[in-house]
Amino acid sequence: MVAVPSGIGICVTPFSGRSGRSLRSEPPSLKAASFWYARFDSGSMIRPIPRGNVSQQRILCQSVAQGYTLMSKKISKTRRRIAIGILVLAPLTAVGYTWNQRTQPTLLTGPMVQLPAANALAVSWTARAVFTAGWVELTGPAGSHRECRIEPDNGKYEARFDGLTPGAYTYTIFNEGLFWRKVAMSGPHQVRQAATRGEGFRFIAFGDSGNGSNTQANLATVLTRQEPDVVIHVGDLVYPAGAAKDYRLNFFEPNAALIRSVPFMPSLGNHDVASDQGRPMLEAFTLPENGPKGIEPERNYYFDYGDARFVALDSNRETEGGAITHDQMKTVVAPWVRSVLSDCDARWKFVYFHHPFYTGSSHAAEGAAYVKEAYVKVFEESGVDVVFCGHNHLFERTAPIKADQIVSDGQGIVYVTTGAGGVSRYPEQDPPPPYIRAFNDTVFSFTRVDVTADRLEIRQINEFGEAIDTYTISHQAKRSEPR
Numbered sequence: 042m043v044a045v046p047s048g049i050g051i052c053v054t055p056f057s058g059r060s061g062r063s064l065r066s067e068p069p070s071l072k073a074a075s076f077w078y079a080r081f082d083s084g085s086m087i088r089p090i091p092r093g094n095v096s097q098q099r100i101l102c103q104s105v106a107q108g109y110t111l112m113s114k115k116i117s118k119t120r121r122r123i124a125i126g127i128l129v130l131a132p133l134t135a136v137g138y139t140w141n142q143r144t145q146p147t148l149l150t151g152p153m154v155q156l157p158a159a160n161a162l163a164v165s166w167t168a169r170a171v172f173t174a175g176w177v178e179l180t181g182p183a184g185s186h187r188e189c190r191i192e193p194d195n196g197k198y199e200a201r202f203d204g205l206t207p208g209a210y211t212y213t214i215f216n217e218g219l220f221w222r223k224v225a226m227s228g229p230h231q232v233r234q235a236a237t238r239g240e241g242f243r244f245i246a247f248g249d250s251g252n253g254s255n256t257q258a259n260l261a262t263v264l265t266r267q268e269p270d271v272v273i274h275v276g277d278l279v280y281p282a283g284a285a286k287d288y289r290l291n292f293f294e295p296n297a298a299l300i301r302s303v304p305f306m307p308s309l310g311n312h313d314v315a316s317d318q319g320r321p322m323l324e325a326f327t328l329p330e331n332g333p334k335g336i337e338p339e340r341n342y343y344f345d346y347g348d349a350r351f352v353a354l355d356s357n358r359e360t361e362g363g364a365i366t367h368d369q370m371k372t373v374v375a376p377w378v379r380s381v382l383s384d385c386d387a388r389w390k391f392v393y394f395h396h397p398f399y400t401g402s403s404h405a406a407e408g409a410a411y412v413k414e415a416y417v418k419v420f421e422e423s424g425v426d427v428v429f430c431g432h433n434h435l436f437e438r439t440a441p442i443k444a445d446q447i448v449s450d451g452q453g454i455v456y457v458t459t460g461a462g463g464v465s466r467y468p469e470q471d472p473p474p475p476y477i478r479a480f481n482d483t484v485f486s487f488t489r490v491d492v493t494a495d496r497l498e499i500r501q502i503n504e505f506g507e508a509i510d511t512y513t514i515s516h517q518a519k520r521s522e523p524r
């Protein structure tokens with residue numbers, strides 16, 4: 042106990058608390074002291090309490106003279122510093138996070154370009170960003186300049202430009218930063234939106250690719266070096282089951298360098314429809330919505346490029362996880378195929394889908410008879426030049442076929458199975474069916490097609506960039522065919 046003169050000050054509890062009496066601030070003279078003091082109004086007794094003993098405790102001081110209790114509570118210096126730190130740092134952290142998100146959002150997938158309609162170009166990507174709009178700037182032939190501002194939909198950005206003239210374009214994607222300032226995210230990237238009639242172009246067909254393997258990545262690199270103008274995919278884009286969560290590693294990352302500059306136009310494989318009938322693929326891509334009425338859009342579609350018309354089909358039956366019945370294929374899709382292939386003056390007509398019906402692979406050597414039943418007659422009567430399929434993991438090229446007969450060049454349809462896209466390989470039958478003119482089941486490969494108004498050059502390119510098969514179709518031979 043220490044006696045002090047009365048009237049100095051009352052009830053010293055620097056960090057407040059509660060008491061049965063009035064509390065006031067600590068007298069300046071005591072601020073530097075080593076002890077805290079508690080004293081009562083009418084008493085002259087104080088109890089010195091070493092600072093080190095009271096840092097986390099409630100302090101109980103009892104007045105001898107008055108017999109009542111005064112309670113006070115002290116917050117330790119350490120806690121006070123932490124509290125101040127939080128108060129100062131929290132707003133700074135929030136501002137910094139927002140700034141970071143608005144200026145440097147994380148690009149998750151893409152950008153990817155596609156052909157959603159005639160004279161149109163779609164640019165899409167996904168990003169981890171907060172309340173942030175995106176921008177695409179597009180410059181084209183003769184210095185034309187267009188911009189598109191887009192709000193994200195569940196993290197996906199999708200810009201679409203319509204009314205474009207065929208030609209080469211350059212685009213850059215931006216994030217909308219603070220004060221609506223545009224911050225470049227990716228680009229500039231080149232893309233050839235379309236070729237005009239009479240202009241040559243190159244496309245690549247491949248399939249059965251998406252398992253995230255090194256072989257897939259390697260093939261994608263070799264494929265990209267071929268500098269195609271457009272790519273079609275014959276299905277099984279994402280293994281094992283076409284789940285949305287697997288698209289980033291099994292499709293977007295291996296193909297990043299390709300899809301940012303080359304329009305990528307896929308069809309649905311049996312692995313792709315294993316999740317929600319293939320809807321993750323339909324949501325990931327921006328495809329033409331010009332398919333048959335009564336069937337979910339984007340499953341079947343067509344697009345034009347230069348002198349060619351491409352028709353993509355969903356060959357997955359409802360009984361095997363697909364969304365289309367065999368009856369719908371025959372009565373709804375097939376008439377639509379006939380109409381889109383007949384009502385056009387394209388010099389070359391290509392159809393692609395997943396399940397082949399002229400194939401000799403040991404995997405599904407019998408072929409997809411239901412697809413053949415639904416479409417082969419329509420294909421033959423509509424002047425289709427080449428049908429591209431996958432599903433069997435190898436390369437096969439047939440002789441020209443018409444009505445199940447081998448015919449002369451230009452007189453029938455050539456069927457190419459190009460399912461050696463990097464996942465695995467299935468052996469060809471020994472011997473192969475008589476209509477198989479070329480096959481390879483020992484290397485991964487893709488199909489490269491150089492198109493001019495009068496000639497198709499079809500090359501199968503292996504994983505080392507070497508041609509393992511070459512086949513040419515001339516338009517003169519085609520024109521001599523009575524259709």
Ligand SMILES: [Fe+2]
Pocket residue numbers: 249277310311312395431432433
């Ligand atoms: Fe398949």
